[in-house]
Amino acid sequence: MDSGSKFLAVGSVVIIAVILQVVLIMAGHKDTPGHAAVEFSKAYFMLDRDMTQRLCSEVVENEQTDVVADYLQRTAAAAKAAGFEPSWKKMALSHIEVETRLVDDNTAEVHLTCHRRRSPNLVFGAVAKVFFLSDSHPVDEMLTVVKEDSQWKVCGRPFSLAGS
Numbered sequence: 001m002d003s004g005s006k007f008l009a010v011g012s013v014v015i016i017a018v019i020l021q022v023v024l025i026m027a028g029h030k031d032t033p034g035h036a037a038v039e040f041s042k043a044y045f046m047l048d049r050d051m052t053q054r055l056c057s058e059v060v061e062n063e064q065t066d067v068v069a070d071y072l073q074r075t076a077a078a079a080k081a082a083g084f085e086p087s088w089k090k091m092a093l094s095h096i097e098v099e100t101r102l103v104d105d106n107t108a109e110v111h112l113t114c115h116r117r118r119s120p121n122l123v124f125g126a127v128a129k130v131f132f133l134s135d136s137h138p139v140d141e142m143l144t145v146v147k148e149d150s151q152w153k154v155c156g157r158p159f160s161l162a163g164s
Contacts, residue, residue: 031150033102034110036145036151038093040054040154040158041141041158045093046119055067056146056154056155058155059154087121088118090118091119093115094114094116096112097113106146106147109144112140112142113139114138114139141158143158
């Protein structure tokens with residue numbers, strides 16, 4: 001076999017692998033009720049303002065106050081009262097399991113179970129996990145997810161977002 005045909009064979013394999021990878025990545029980004037619930041939950045526990053993007057308009061627009069800003073402010077105040085920076089309240093999720101039940105074409109109920117662990121930054125989270133420095137807390141929540149503008153969004157009162 002000459003070097004030209006070896007190059008052609010290797011090049012063909014690389015091109016097929018790249019195409020397959022792109023197809024698999026695109027297939028993995030399909031918006032589902034479970035994906036929306038997990039994305040919202042991760043943002044919620046990491047105190048990320050982007051959780052607003054996964055909240056339905058009923059929660060975001062019909063409130064007299066900004067529920068996300070209020071939640072972030074309450075969390076920061078609780079951290080400061082305990083003598084910590086607000087980032088100390090950040091939690092990373094692991095062992096995430098979702099069970100989705102479609103109510104109709106535009107509504108679903110997602111049962112989310114996972115564990116949350118304190119993670120104010122990447123280094124702390126990794127070190128705490130390796131050396132068992134922080135406890136894992138179970139999360140068990142039923143989230144209502146609706147389809148708005150062809151995207152699944154979390155509705156109702158997820159976790160303690162609009163709590164006192």
